Amino acid sequence: METKLEVTEILKRYSADIDKEINRALETVDPETLLQASEHLVKAGGKKLRPSLAVLSAEAVGGQVKSALKTGAAVELIHTFSLIHDDIMDQDEKRRGKPSVHVIWGEPMAILAGDTLFSKAFASVMQSEDDGVTPELILPALHTVVDSCVKICEGQAMDMGFTERMDVSEEEYLIMIYKKTAALIAAATKAGAILGGGSPEQVEALAEYGRLIGLAFQIQDDYLDVASSEEDLGKPVGSDIVEGKMTLLVVHALSQASEEDKKRLHTILKEEGDENVSEAVAILEKYGSIEYAWKVARENVNQAKELLIDTLDDSSSRDALLLIADFVLERSN
Amino acid sequence: METKLEVTEILKRYSADIDKEINRALETVDPETLLQASEHLVKAGGKKLRPSLAVLSAEAVGGQVKSALKTGAAVELIHTFSLIHDDIMDQDEKRRGKPSVHVIWGEPMAILAGDTLFSKAFASVMQSEDDGVTPELILPALHTVVDSCVKICEGQAMDMGFTERMDVSEEEYLIMIYKKTAALIAAATKAGAILGGGSPEQVEALAEYGRLIGLAFQIQDDYLDVASSEEDLGKPVGSDIVEGKMTLLVVHALSQASEEDKKRLHTILKEEGDENVSEAVAILEKYGSIEYAWKVARENVNQAKELLIDTLDDSSSRDALLLIADFVLERSN
Incomplete structure (x- = not known):
């Protein structure tokens, strides 16, 4: 719990500056409807974890x-x-406790709002020139960010x-979550390290740190869906099972289970409704899949922390990055 | 007709090299379904007018x-x-004579395929470094391309x-078609001129040339929808009217017509079906709106040509750009 509080403090430290840059990036969007649809989710909150990681990585080098x-x-x-x-x-239909963009503005405008944010993101990286960053650093940082976008699509x-x-x-499964979730987190830390003028070794270490905590982040999500409470999650326990999603827990169980249990888990994942969720959870428990996922997430986080300790000099930014790694596992939602 | 043949020859000159770059940009896309959905329209043809404009602009400076x-x-x-x-x-449901991407692969995969092409486009610009272009030229070229993407969303x-x-x-109306259609054509010519090492004056002239022929291109589309034949168009005459689209012809007629004709045109645009298309065309004719659109397109093309003649030295690439400007008006579809 202490970690969570400390991390909240760290994220708060940069949030005003980050919000200012996000607003600056979007302020000229026109017409008004497109601006509103584009801003909707940005203004609905979010922890701003990724931008803070970029900034901390720059500082840490x-x-x-x-x-x-x-x-x-x-x-x-x-x-x-x-x-x-x-x-x-x-x-x-819901995101960050609010109706999704397409629910409010319809699918065509939501597609456009996404495309607009996408375009503005690249413009924002390039505008780093205004902050005195040279083209020689902007270009590899941008490359990193663009590559992660391709990966997001591929992962999805x-x-x-x-x-x-x-x-x-x-x-x-690990390739999928790397592409879908971890690649963007790794892009944040890697691009941050590049822009901060890090050595190739430091840049690589921070990229790898981002990849590892990104994987842990997604695996922890998989874990919490079964191991947390409806109160903490803000949605029913076992939603992933109801939606038939592949998670590390399910992948593990399917690889370990008896033919009979495998078939049963398969059937429950395919069916509509939530009647048999607790039976599926029992199968996951039987084969140690819940514990296994937690262990894999923990190992990724430990590896990420060791890497930073080995590669970066001690600093308050490095400490913050170490805390964020732990925070990934201490979330309850 | 001669212009059309000559332009076809010009576009052919670069098409193999352009196709090679497009293939190179997409070759690593994975999984296979995403690759297929992303490549579908690219492989369905298209004149490759925009890339040729970029290359010709580089040569012309x-x-x-x-x-x-x-x-x-x-x-x-x-x-x-x-x-x-x-x-x-x-x-x-159709594009370039084939089923649209979302018709074959469904909307989710089509959204992703678009996002993938978008990401790969920026990656492709940055890879110009492999062709010996310096970061100092790549960055402003990329800026131009990214800005046009924002405009495409805003125009839509x-x-x-x-x-x-x-x-x-x-x-x-002109701002809308500038953003939706002309901005990307202007980005092609401007980025080409930047990458070719053009002077600021040449870069500006080619950007403006692209904007003007881009506007003419869209206005000519509006014009042909009413003035061409079903055979040439590959779709019924007056489709824009049936779909209730704003075109320069409609905007002009609505600004000139009597209250009665305005109301009638309004009603026909709003209604479903194509029964009253010829009545709408008669109103457009009555107020000279068809001729007006043709005149505006022609003026834009003339201005674009004059600009190039005033700013660029005589060369085969400049000649090609002048021919392409005329070609915009000589299309029949």
């Missing part, structure tokens, strides 16, 4: 906060763009393909 | 073809991305807003 602010904002815009398009694809496409399959290997 | 090839490919990818998303928004949002209004001014 000895750079200035300023150098990574516009790129941090860009990463948040890309995250928001992907949420808007995902909500259309998955027909999710993989995830869509998984729902029709019951033979997803753990390796495939 | 004394630069090398190679410097603008990857950015030309990027502009084509952005054009294709916008077609895929537009077809979802407008529920258009404006266009969507217009369908509910009957008081669209000519000025508003």
Whole structure:
């Protein structure tokens, strides 16, 4: 719990500057409807974890906060763009406690709002020139961010393909969540390190730190869906099972279970409704899949922390990055 | 007709190199379904006008073809991305004589395919470094391309807003088609001129040339919808009227017509079906709106040509750009 409070304090430290950059990036969007649809989710909150990671990574290699602010904002815009398009694809009607963009403005405007945030994100990275960053640093940072966008699309496409399959290997699953979730977090830390003037070794370490905590973040999400409470989650326990989603828990159980249990889990994932969720959870428990997921998430976080301790000099930014790694596991939602 | 043949020859000259860059940009896309959905429209043809404009602009300021090839490919990818998303928004089921992407792969995969092309476009511009272009030129070229993407979204949002209004001014209409259509063409010529090492004056002239022929291109589309034949158009004459679209012809007629004719035109645009198309065309004719649109398109093309003649030295690339300007008006579809 203490970690959570400390991390909240850290994230607060940069949030005003980050919000300013996000607002600056969007302020000229026109017409008004497109602006409103584009701003809706950005203004609905969110922890601003990704931009803070970019800024902390720049600081942790000895750079200035300023150098990574516009790129941090860009990463948040890309995250928001992907949420808007995902909500259309998955027909999710709520996001951050508010109606999704397509629910309010319709699908065509929601597609456009996503595309607008996407465009503005790249513009924001390039505007780092106004903060004194040289083209030689902006270009590789932008490359990192653009590559992560391709991966987000690929990861989402993989995830869509998984729902029709019951033979997803753990390796495939990890590639999918790397692309869908961890790549953007890794882009934030890597681009931050580049813009802060980090050495190639530091840049690589921060990229890897981002990848590892990104994986842990998604696996923890999978874990909490079964191990947390409806109160903490803000949605019923076992939603992933009801939606038939591939999670590390399910992938593990399907690889370990008896033919009979495998078939039963398969059937429950395919069926509509939530009647048999507790039976599915019992199968996951029987094969140690819940504990397994927690363990994998923990290992990723430990590896991420060791890497930073080995590569970066001690600093308050490094401490903050270490705390954020722990925070990934201490969330209850 | 001769212009058309000559322009076809010009476009052919670069098409193999452009196709190679487009393929290179997309070759690593994974999984296979996402690759297929992303490539579908690219492979369905298209004149590759925009990438050729980028390359010709680079040459016309004394630069090398190679410097603008990857950015030309990027502009084509952005054009294709916008077609895929537009077809979802407008529920258009055919494009380039083939089923639209969302018809074959469903809306979620079509949204993703568009997002993928969008990401790959920016990656392609940045890879110009492999062709020996410096970051100092890549960054402003990329800026130009990114800005045009924001405008495409804004133009599409404006266009969507217009369908509910009957008081669209000519000025508003021209801003809309500038953003929706001309901005990307202007980005192709401007980025090409930047990458070719053009002077600020040459870059500005080519940007303006692109804007003017882009406007003419869209206005000519509006004009042909009423003035061409079903055989040439590949769709019934007056489709824009049936769909209730704002065109320069309609905007002009609504600003000139008697109250009675205005109301009647308004009613026909709002109604379903095509029974009264010829009556609407008669109103457009009565107020000289068809001729007016043709005249505006012609003026834009003349201005574009004069600008190039005044600013650029005589060269085969300049000649090609002058021919392409005329070609915009000599199309029959």
